[in-house]
Amino acid sequence: MENEKKISKRKIFYIVLSILAVILIISLIFSNTYIDVEKITFKSRDIPESFDGAKIVLLSDYHNQGENFCERLTDIVKEADPDYIFITGDIIDRIRTDVDKADNFLKKVSDIAPCYLVWGNHDKSVSQGDLERLKTSAVSYGITILEGTTVRIQRGDEYISLTGNYYYYDYPPCEADFNIWLNHFPENFEPIAEQTKKDGNQMDLMFSGHAHGGLIRLPFVGGVIGHNGLFPDYTSGLYEYDGSHMIVSRGLGNSGNVPRLYSTFHVVVCELEREE
């Protein structure tokens, strides 16, 4: 009798363990294949009238995904019908360094809308030759690469400024009413907000990536694993700091072979709305 009890307890234990293992496997597959589309409306009085309703798609951390993923992603971007596409780095991956894959991604998205790009730490980790090849391709597709530079995006007589940099302190003065920034690292948000405020023309909105949503996401907690410790501050969605705002994408690929859990791939569609 005692023996029978032991066997049935053991059976229950193994059944529960098997169910948990199946749930974990399904969650891992879902978390590393599904592409979530988040729509964010960003309102500001400083948005020029002709940019009211302009739609921006944010793509980040592609990490050299494969052809099928690229097809699915470009269908999603086409469906969003953006006016501009911002790419915030880690197009290539420091382990999967096939430039043709990254090239294919840039070619396909640049066919959809004007693209603006900043590099991430993985792009900077590949060989100088590979990065040069990628730069040459991007330029040939009409993509604007921002490396400590500011450009104007013009609509009629009105314009906004777009600055992109790798190092937060590397930027020229920008002089528009509405200033957008691209920077791969969300931890650069606060220093850029503070410095631009000091300079007298504060950054309005920054687009970023890098955090991969914190790799593991928990309800009410958000991202768990950061590059500089647990529970990073900026991993996904819209944030505010001292009058500046930032939108962070959870990215579109994985760094090396590190998988995600409940931190799905993330396309952000941001619509600008002029507040009267």
Ligand SMILES: [Fe+2]
């Ligand atoms: Fe990344």
